[in-house]
Amino acid sequence: MAYRVTLIPGDGTGPEIVEVTRRVLESTGVQLEWEAHDAGDEVLAREGTPLPDSVLDSIRKNKSRPQGHDPTAVGTSQFADAVIEAMRGL
Numbered sequence: 594m595a596y597r598v599t600l601i602p603g604d605g606t607g608p609e610i611v612e613v614t615r616r617v618l619e620s621t622g623v624q625l626e627w628e629a630h631d632a633g634d635e636v637l638a639r640e641g642t643p644l645p646d647s648v649l650d651s652i653r654k655n656k657s658r659p660q661g662h663d664p665t666a667v668g669t670s671q672f673a674d675a676v677i678e679a680m681r682g683l
Contacts, residue, residue, distance in 0.1 A: 595624035
């Protein structure tokens with residue numbers, strides 16, 4: 594049985610970090626199915642929120658989420674507050 598995992602690359606160095614994390618997890622031999630979702634600055638500009646409901650729904654469903662670094666959260670209280678509040682609700 595494969596485990597479904599929500600994968601959130603994020604912004605900045607996030608995609609590179611998440612790719613390495615994905616490879617490390619796959620090297621364990623555990624069967625994983627990745628469900629990738631975008632979050633961060635580009636999504637905020639496109640959808641008006643850095644963390645759309647589709648991402649939160651995927652996290653709730655899969656109960657896991659490797660997440661890349663998102664530099665927009667550092668020093669930007671509006672973004673950081675949105676992400677923190679969303680994660681608290683999970």
